[in-house]
Amino acid sequence: MKMKRLVVLVPTFCLFIGALSETSDQNPCHSSEAQKSCGACIAAGKDCGWCVSPLYEKENRLRCDTYENHARGKCDTDQIQFPIVDSLKVDDEDVRDGDTPEEVVQIQPQKVRVGIRPNHPVRIPLIFRQAENYPVDLYYLMDLSNSMEDDKENLAELGTDIARKMSIITKNFRLGFGSFVDKVVSPFVSTVPKKLRSPCNNCEAPYGFKNQLKLDLETKKFSQQVKAAKVSGNLDAPEGGFDAIMQAIACEGEIGWRNISRRMIVFSTDAGFHYAGDGKLGGIVTPNDGECHMENGLYSLSSYLDYPSVGQIVNKIKEKAVSIIFAITEDQFDIYEQLSNIIEGSTVGVLANDSSNIVKLIEENYDKITSKVTLQSKDVGDNITVEFYSRCFEAEEKKRSECQNLRIGQTVSFVAEVTVTACPKDKNLWKRELYIQPVGFQEKLTLELDLICECDCEKPENEEVDSDKCSNGNGTFECGKCTCDPGRYGKFCECKADDVSSTDSIKLCIQPNATVPCSGRGECTCGECVCNARSSDLTQTFSGEFCECDDYSCNQHKEQICGGPTRGVCDCGTCICNPGFNGTACECELSQEKCKTERGLVCNNHGECSCGQCTCDEGYSGLTCEQCFNCRSCRDFEECVKCHADKETECPSDLICPDDMEVVPKLKESLDHQLCRVEDENECFIEFTIFDNEYGEAVIEIEEERACPKPVNILAIVGGVVAGIVLVGLLLLLVWKLLTYIHDTREFAKFEKERQNAKWDTGENPIYKQATSTFKNPTYGVEMNSQEQIDSK
Incomplete structure (x- = not known):
């Protein structure tokens, strides 16, 4: 074990560093909360210190102030409580490759102990080096439903190529194989007894997840196991891939994951996935617990636990540092691409219909994963932030947690900046552990945090309980001041909670050159002002020793106090502007972006930028001084x-x-x-x-070169018009011919129908007419036919 001192930040004699004393309006050490105790003081800001000198109380000076202000005042340096912030390397082994007898090391240091106080960032430098021959565990997780039968055969043939390609990358490579179908309950699979035994021809009984081959150095076994595995079948389109991923990650011993290795899963399928809630279709309502449930190589609780949710999968992958390559068919690419965006350290590639490109797919996506390093913080907890900075391969340090285009053997440096924003009330949480870990690796940097939430003078051995200095035993004297017992208050615990203000105490509440106690904005209690809230707006308060300050009587910009919260805040009648603004009402923007031209010139080099606006030189005008009056025309x-x-x-x-x-x-x-x-x-x-x-x-x-318009091709235009007219004419003729044909066809059909419906009397010729006719003779008044007339003659 190596122990090295990393950083010691002790401004013991920084008497004249920085600017002169800050005003109380800008000094976080001057807040009323910081003046309550030494612990509250050192938590107010990284430069705050507490003076334990008894003279400070008598002279009414602020005990909490910057170290420089205390040193320039009447507080001796040995009476200033200013806790040390330091870092100590506990484990600091050098990075090394994977071909040595010892375990591979890619991150340095491995453990650092940090003494840290609130609001005082601590920077921890670390390096990451991608080691050669780093152990790789590749587990091939395949959908063995019936539609993937041809893919299985190709995968068996390509198993040797996968091992050969990976052996070029690392000599320490292990390969495993698992398969999945779906939950063996209706409606996911057919529950007909015959189908449960064999859902299709020469098919295996359906199952949720099966570990076919534990991760093994003998990669030849992979092809053998893939060939021996049989396909199965289910009813619906989505598969139980999430069940398989969860068990493959959670069952570390059964799968054979090593403690130090790059863990990778190649997830191959041509279908979508079931997720949490789908199990209710089959009567499964028990949520997935994210634990390992493997018996004899099979997922034993597949029919009793619901599918995992996307969040559970994401958290389990992050917890176990596993990288996933989704090798899926093109029709499923969109949904798995969305899933890959959620899962850190994962990639997605299009699988050929027969999986013939799986070797190239693994190689390309492995390069994507290994060509970058991303740091993440784990178990950070509340009130603690971790930010990362790096130059990567550039000259400028930037805030980033990822470096790309990293090759094996290259080293990249990072800085982890840890900040504690506040101390927990529970003292048991003042010692914490958090981890910095590269995505996809089990290696990590452990940070042991010792939160400095109290001063040495506040520790029990340095307290004077029931001290005579606190109004005859009415409080505990610590850090140069009294902490009063319940029911007592005041600088020396001289006041009782039920006492009425006396004449002498009221005088202490009157500001010099004033006549009204507490400026008329508060109540004088035992010689101290207790300020009120503004009656018209309870969110606006009064402050100061005599309640002389407020947070609303500042200058306004665009009808907002100090230009609004984005520009500044009002403190005791003065605007405290945010970075990037200044002015009495924070009305002035310091940024020059609005003054820049498209070429990046400030005011076109013909003026000055003030408050985000250009003041142009004589003869120029415009928003960016782009217009010139005196220039030649x-x-x-x-x-x-x-x-x-x-x-x-x-x-x-x-x-x-x-x-x-x-x-x-x-x-x-x-x-x-x-x-x-x-x-x-x-x-x-x-x-x-x-x-x-x-x-x-x-x-x-x-x-020399002129910009001329392109000549108009008149021949093409005329030809196009003529061709259009001819085409329209032909189209009209075709329409006329079509309508004529339809009309003739209908008339002929009508004629045929009438001909078929006609009825003829076959016993008489329809065109024969008899020669005999009957008529009346007006002479005789009787009817005679023509034959009788002939006979009478």
């Missing part, structure tokens, strides 16, 4: 530029042009060069710049 030189750019045309004699005009291949960009453009007779644009030489004369540079 582009129009003055347009004719000169057009004739000068056209080498075949001579400029008119009456046209006055600058002597210094030049055609250049490319214009230079400069703030002093005014960019102009002019259109020639061919509708092309000529770009040129104007600037002054050292004699104040105009210089013009003309760009």
Whole structure:
């Protein structure tokens, strides 16, 4: 075990460091809470110290103040309680590769003991080095429902390739194999006895999760076990993959995970997944407990415990430091990509329909996982924060917990900044442990925190219980002041809770040059002011020794006190501005972003930025001083530029042009060069710049290449119009022909129907007409037919 002193921050004689004494408005040590006790004082800020000198009480000085203020005052340095903040390396073994007899080490140091006080950040430097031949445990978790039969056969053939590829990465590689189907209850699988024995041809009985091969160095067993495994079947589309993941991670001994190794699961399926709550469909209402339940290689409580939730899976993966590669078919990619975004250290890749690309998929996703390192803090608890800083492979240190593009053998440095914001009331929690761990690894840095929540003078051996210094035994004298017994108060516990203020005590509550006790804003109790809240707004309070301060009578900006909480707060009539603002009402923004041009120039280099606005130099205007009144006009030189750019045309004699005009291949960009453009007779644009030489004369540079519009292809337009007309005509003819055909077809069908329905009298010719006719003879008044008339003649 190595023990090294890492950091010692003791400002014992920092008498003249920093600026002069802070005002009470800006000093966290001057708050009323900080003045209550030494423990509260050192928790108020990292620079706060407590003076135990009895003179401070008599002179009415603040016991809690910055160390520098105490040292410049009347408190001797040996009477200032300023706890030491330090860090001590307990375990500090050097990083080493995985091919040594000793265990591999990638993070250094391994354990640090930290003495830390509230609101005083402590920076812990550490390094991470990706070791060569780091142990890798790869567990292949496969969906063996009937639809994955061809994938299983290919996986058996590719098992040797997987081992060969991984052996190139690390010599210390182990491979295992497990499979899953679904819960053996209806409606997830068929409960018909015949189907329970064999749900399909040459199929195995359904099961939840089976450990087919424990992680083993003999990778040849993998292909043998995959070939020997039989597929099974279920009814619904989703599978019980979450059950399998939970058991594969939780059952460390049964699966064979090593304590120090990169644990990886390749999850292969062509279907979705069941999650917490789906078990109710089969009458399973007991929530998943996240524990291992394996008997004879099978998940024994598959039909009794519900599926795990996504949150349980995420927490278990984080707890056991497992990386997952989701190798799934393309139709399931979206849902597993969303799942991968939630699970740290996981990736997702598209699996071919027959799993033929699984070796390449594992290799690519392993590279993704190992090419970066991400630090995370665990078991942090309340009132403690951990932030990470690193340069990675850059020059500037930034706030980040991840470094990418990391190769094996490379070392990257981090700094963990630990801050305790407040002390727990339970003293048993003043000693804490938290861990810093790279994602996907079991190795970790253990931080033993000793929270400094009280001063040495507050410890029982340094107290004077029932001290005579506290009004004849009415309190405990500690840290230079009295802590009063219940029912007593005052600096020396001289006041009783039921006493009425006397004339002498009222005088102590009157501010110099004033006549009203406590400024009329509080009650004088035993010589001290107890300030009231404002009657119109109970959230606004009075403060100060004589209640002379408030938090609402400050200047306003945009009808908000001190510009609102985002800009500053009001303290005793003065605005305390947040970083980035200043002014009496925090109305002024210090940021210059609003003054910058698109090229990043502040006020275009022709003005000054004040309170987020540009004050332009004479002759310039605009939001960023981009407009110039005194600059030369582009129009003055347009004719000169057009004739000068056209080498075949001579400029008119009456046209006055600058002597210094030049055609250049490319214009230079400069703030002093005014960019102009002019259109020639061919509708092309000529770009040129104007600037002054050292004699104040105009210089013009003309760009040789012109920006001309593309010519219009008239033939293509005419051809397109003609083709369109012909096409429309043909389309109209086709429609007319179609309508005519439909009409003729209907008429012919109507004729056929009438012909079939016609009825003819087959006993008489329908066109035969008899020769005999009957008529009346008006002479005889009797009817005669033509034959009788013939006979009568």
